[in-house]
Amino acid sequence: MSVIEVASDLYLLLAVLGLAASVQYAGLPILGQGAFVAVGGFGTVLLAQHGMPLGIAVLLSVLIAGAAGYLLALGAARLSGAALALATWVLAWLVQAILIAFPSTFGGGQGLTRSTPTHLVSPWLGVTLTITPVAHLVIGALLCALALLALWRMDRGPVGLELAAMRSGPGLAASLGVPVGARRRSVLAVSASLGALGGAGGAVLLGTIAPTDVSPLLSLQLLVAVLLGGSLRPFGPVLGFAVVAALPHLADAIASGANVPQERMRGALTALLLVVALAARRPAGALLSPVISRLQLRRQPLPGTSTSDRALTRVVNTDGEPPLVARNLTVNFGAVHALDGLSLELRAGEVHAIVGPNGSGKTTLLRVLSGAMTPAAGEVRIDGTAVPSGQSTRVRAGVARTPQRTVLLPGMDSLSEVSVGARAAVRTPGAGTRHLAVTPQSRRDDEQLTAGASAALHLVGLSERSGLSTGSLGAGEQRLLQVARAAATGAHVLLLDEPAAGTTPAERRRLIAAIRNLADRGVAVCVVEHDMRFVGAVADRVTVLESGRVLASGDPATIRRNPEVRRAYLGDDVESA
């Protein structure tokens, strides 16, 4: 391999690492990285041809690509993963179509050329620098090393926690207060910028860029490199790219042996690699995960904070309106009234249980209160102010919810899992950047995060499990962990959806203690639960729902005596039990 080939591959690797930020870290399916490489390459050559100094041309085209990535994410904020994949795939073909459609600007099939090697002339300093292929090799290697370092550092910082939550699903991430849209935008902007930088470097190195160099096939090959890397961060994509970089050589050898077109053989092998990458994804991940978890450094609970829960203490204003007031909530599924003008108050320091038969609207109510669902009518007031729907909005306002089914982030230890929630409590602007730059403040951020997470773990009695992988916990402990994760957000209104499901009696006692502890500190806790003994043990107030309406509400003893409730719900319960 020549120096030029290696340098060119390093620039492509830079584009792969950029793509990894979106695909591997944030879990966003981006199928159009080649489009950003094209913007960088064609942009640099075009701008330089129009008399712009090379450095400025590179910078400007990288900025344009970054802005394009940002705008794409802005537009795609509402898109599901599949629609985002489609949009980026169309973008790859759109850029290709534009390059071919306007030959007077982009040089048609031949593309654009500029003279190599590049001489950088500085009239002020009176020096001329020549960027030789070896210089490109060094620049490319440095840029890749920097990108790897940044990715590695990001993964272990606050942003890494948020991206891990996004990988598990935007819904879960939003329920933990992660600003999903903002993260998507910055991650896509970073991906696009690094892609463009790689494209610019390659174009300057080779002195030529043609549409076939940045075809949608390239987008797929870059994606294959990231997918082959599996969940191995940050070096997986490097290994994946080594396979992809070898592909043209292999394809050309086979093609000349079998006397078939080289381009076709490259495409066919890319398709094969895509299938291999998909097929190998899960088993390979499973195979490597023990190794990976050993490679990951454990954060140890800080001494002195692990047994303290001061970090969770909240000053709650008990004057005036209760922390959460819902009025006239109405949700219809077709002709079914899931919530039929329902009103409800959650008071500070009170555990409020919601019970009712299946389909009575309990889970829908929690979804509306947590902002995951917008009601057709009615409003939710938090601390006296109407707060619009949207899960991360509600988390910022201090309302957090646990999911009904246990959803944990794969490959995390308990402390990190809870830290994702704690991140919402200590959210400060620029924390991610500070962490990347290793500022003293970032260390304090980290300590605060760990302290909050440790306190939440202590609350549910899982301090001893903090270094263990969440997958190794029992089902009941995982339920407790979910409660800790939600509590770590610092919410003063907690919505717990069947927290006791799957717990052992001992775990249930821990859960009851934890919930009482939270309430004693002024948190308003709302519990949806089937287990009436659990409700009796934990609740200050019980509200019975039927057909989306409040059938009765009061303290547990009164509710147990209510004849209507006995007929509609408890009687039911006795029969079925």
Add this chain to the structure above:
Amino acid sequence: MSGGVFLQAVITGLAVGIVYGLVALGFTMVYALTRVYALAHGDIVVGSVFIGVLAVLGSTPIASTPSGMDSVWLVLVVLGAGAALSAAVYAVAMRPFIGIAGARAADAVGWVTGAIAAGLAIREVLGLVFTREAYAIPDALHLSALNGSGVVSLPGDTTVQVRFFGVFVIGLIVALITQQLLMRGKLGLALRASSDDPETAGLLGVPVERLVLLAFVVAGALAGLAGLLDAPGRPLSLDAGVILGLKAIAAAYIGRLGSLHGALLGGLVLGVGEQLAVAWPTLGAEYADVMPLALLVAILALRPEGLRGHVAEPVE
């Protein structure tokens, strides 16, 4: 733009558009039932044509009018190849990643990448056999023979190929019949249920496996027909499939995504719009691909539920 040129663009656009509409119909059908994008669909259109040519005429076809027997075989093989390719793409590349009826969560990265890999495989493997840049495909339906000269005169000394009338009429009839038949069978019931309310339909267990496979088979046969209608008009490259497929997706989005009528209508609107842009003095042929793709990117970013839509895309 003179009246003749305008008329020419509209007629050409309707013929091009009905092809988009047929492909979009299949895409929409699959989407309404399963909420997945049939991203290999464009490659199935072109791939089935080349498979038909390979089977009947060999790997070095000549553009002469095929004999009667060859024509019949071509039509049958292309339609069959379309259906078979579509079913195979579903079974091999997408099925493993789709959660049917909520049994397990769909893996979007999986089926998107699987479908694109399948499309890539179709064109690249056929490209190992068909090595030239583009091929003139014989007209198996003999639509150019509708009149003696093969062209129809329009006002203002302009002409339009006579086959475009045939393409439009055949495409429209087949599309409408398909819709009618679909709406009567179980597939139609499932389609209506899931396009009205995908969640409830999923809960009722409507999209059973066989219906999904049937949808892919019907969509594949429609793709084959689209290929038969479209291919003879111009030199056909194996790589033309992807853009054709993406234009069909644009058509489906222009109509309400998930609506069969909307897909057909969207195809016609897109086809006519594209041909008008091509004929427009200040635009031109270079916009034929750029415009629909840019439109699709814009729709996806601004109105992901489709232009006429009201059903919000569920965010996973």
